[in-house]
Amino acid sequence: MTEDQSALKTLSEVVRDRRLQLGLSTRALAQRCIDPGTGKAIPRHYIQRLEDDLANLAPPRLPELSALAAGLELPLAVIQEAAGFQFHGVTTRHSESGRARMFVARFDELDPAEQDRVLAMLEAYTAVKPPKVD
Template sequence: MFIDRMAMMSERDDTRTHLSDLVRHRRADLRLSLRGVEEHSGNLGPDGRPIIKRGWLDRLEKGEPVIPPQLPELRALADVLSVSLGRLQDAAGAQFLGIDSVWSQSGEARALVEHAERMTPEQREQLARLLATFDGSSREP
């Protein structure tokens, strides 16, 4: 069954702009032009061509209909904008699929998970043992 993705985008609820806002604000923070994003080394595919095109990015930031980004595009954006892939996935899920990720009201749980993902297995094990001391549980390595 063929699905017209552009038609789907024109029918979506345009009030959700999570990814658009995140990308627009982050690009502004970095003072990075549309061309700068397109030409960034983190945005080049194996063939040397940009993964994120200027036109698509411009439409995304303006809230115009776009084809939702897939994992390669989100990875390129994460690299170019120095934003975690998880944060971009959450924003894309919210904007294009209506998925709202809930971590904690303070955002601390998400920050801890993102930090833990950068730890070595040994560091994670040490952290797990430390956390186990707070609730009295024991965890075998």
């Protein structure tokens, strides 16, 4: 594990730490973990298994991540980053200014049509790069 990775938390750690910080039982947290998009709730046993960091636990999908973010009162990007690290060994790279990370977090808040427009703009911009000035 690199020095950068040692500071990262797994989703299991984020869920357990935040639940305790909020003073919630797993039952109370489960009642709060409802995906805003689908209305689907996360069962208490899933939260317990996640906190226990069970090796055979399937990676959560976006509705589960959204539900956890809502219940834990955390940005979805924080939950996604922790899940990516725990289940896929993915670490997020941040720009020095933090602006790129903010862009990604805000991008996830856009509806699909808005996301398509932003991606088209980025494609157009990167296709016509200005000449490098020495």
